[in-house]
Amino acid sequence: MSRTAAIIIAFVLGLFMMIQFFIPHPAVTGIYNTLLDIKQIVLGCAFILGVLSLIRFHAGRIRQKQAGGWYSSAALLGLAVMVVMALVWGTEDGPYRWMFNNVQAPMQATMFSLLAFFVASAAYRAFRVRNLDASVLLAVGVVVMLGRVTLGTLLSWDIGGQTLSLAGASEWILHSVNVAAKRGILIGVGLGMIATALRIIIGLERTYLGRD
Amino acid sequence: MHISSDIGIWIAALGTIAIFSFLYRENPVFRFAEHLLVGVSAGYYLVQYAHSGLIKKFWYPLTAGGNYWLVFGALLGAMMFLKLNRKTRGWGNIPVAFYVATGAGYLIPSVMKSMVLLQVGGTIRNPFAAGNSAGDAITTIVIFVGVICTLVYFYFSARRTGVVKHVSRVGMLFLLAGFGATFGYTVMGRITLLIGRFQFLLRDWLGVGI
């Protein structure tokens, strides 16, 4: 019953949102705007549901006394502290903002900065000139890497009155070969997105509803 | 060198070092910092979602602007929480269908225009148009040939023999060159993130003048 209702809603609303693009009538635009406003509220609730699922996961780990439960306590404590701070002192200034600036932002930034070390290690261990394909990838990667920093500008040669530089080669690759490859992918991705959207609207694609 | 006396900077610096400690090996200090980050971030996001989704987008327009249609939004949003219970989980799919289908509907015309039609238009250009230099002409031809070859590479319905085999091979080389460019830029991005952390530790925490 609920599944059938969901498929009917998907068909009606999906079709409407698609055709409204071609009907600039105030009544149609009004419904379109209201649906967009409602969608934003629904998504806000979906995100809250996501955080609640996270709380359930960590609470479960503590309750079941699993290994690492102590760390889950730290996660839940951090979450509770942020919510209480926002409720008591507001979000503009005060402890909520202070926690963001001094705890969340630096640690989140550091977590992602670790990738700099791992990308260097991966480049050392995995980038091998095994065949022509790997060599093309490697050569372009090196040209772009050196060409996009100031060093690429300094590495230049005069050949037959023309100045060739790594920066120039990198620039040309990015504006031509890179555009061709990425555009080929993009057109495929675009058509794939449209095909998936149509399958959702006509009810052929139901994986977003979960299992029966 | 003027080491900071700000407690906030010190906490940020210690948190940064705790995360960096993972580079030596996984350790309890890193795991604590990791979980604290997850909790604090989730708390920050929860407040933002509730504030923007429920107060700014629902309660205020409803009470101050009299937009009663938004009650449907709140009802649908509330139905989302039915997913937490195994028995009522199916009804939680109604708001999911609403969200997915409306997005799918308005995606079609916009994506068709931006990611397909305009991209095809940008590929089929006259390389010898007025004002084009020799370099522009070469670039236009390279883009045209590259896009065609790449699309042929992705056309799996045709057997890879004869001309198709050679064209798709060229397409693959274009793709590999494209991935090489992505790799070069990825290295750049990751190193920048590290520079940002070092700048913080040196300038904001230790007070080294950079």
Next chain:
Amino acid sequence: MFSAQSIAEKLAALDRRIIFLLVGIVVLIPLLVPLDLPVVVSRETRDFHDEIEALSDSAVLMLAIDYEPDTMAELDPMTLGVLRHCFRKGVRVVALSLYAGAPGIAQRLLEKAAGEYGRAYGEDYIYLGYNPDWSGTMLRLGESIKATYPKDQWGTPSVDLPLLKNVDSYDDVDLLVCINGSKYAEFWAAYAQARYGQRMVSGNTAVMSVFIYQYYNTGQISGFLGGIRGAAEYEKMLGLPADGTIAMGSQSCAHVLIVLLIIAGNVGYLLARRAKRKGSI
């Protein structure tokens, strides 16, 4: 004497922490001893700069600050550059975010740049805050900014903000600038540019900027900044060298190190292959 095989084995067994240490050193030293390296401005950065420069004094610029702390090292210099450029010229800024983690960053940068140029909140700039549903928001802004964001980040009703008195959709916005660490620039191009004809430029992380060249090629995105190099080029055009410029020394050294690591890795691989072939004969 070292044999080819022993060198190959040594290279293969290199502890990754030695590589980590090398990366740390080459990034750290140029920050302590700055290198004065030239920055050549690319055409996409020049176009990005010129689009903002061409705005009139009272123009309205919509600034989407769409990133979280993970990419702020790359994108903060761009956002600050745009804000300083606008505030210096007198361009009015309508800032907003489609990432929940962005408000804390946006607040800090807006306050810093506005303080430097003595700009007033409400008149010269506003921050509408975060809104859930990025794609719906991009479309809804084309119909009504005030309905999309009924209140600003601080709870002031949008209708009471002086800057929004005569501004309520893309029709009233002269330029959209999207600073993002994801695919959002592509979707701003699909929803704001392709559907509403909104002129736009973007600032992107290095990883994402390789996907922006095709939009620049079609003219959908009129100019863009790619990674920290783009930020450094923009700072040069503004005549305001800051974090982007400072980073270029470390950036150059780290890239050279990674190229050397790739070469060393391949030397080890080729020596091992040769030793294997000799062994099999």
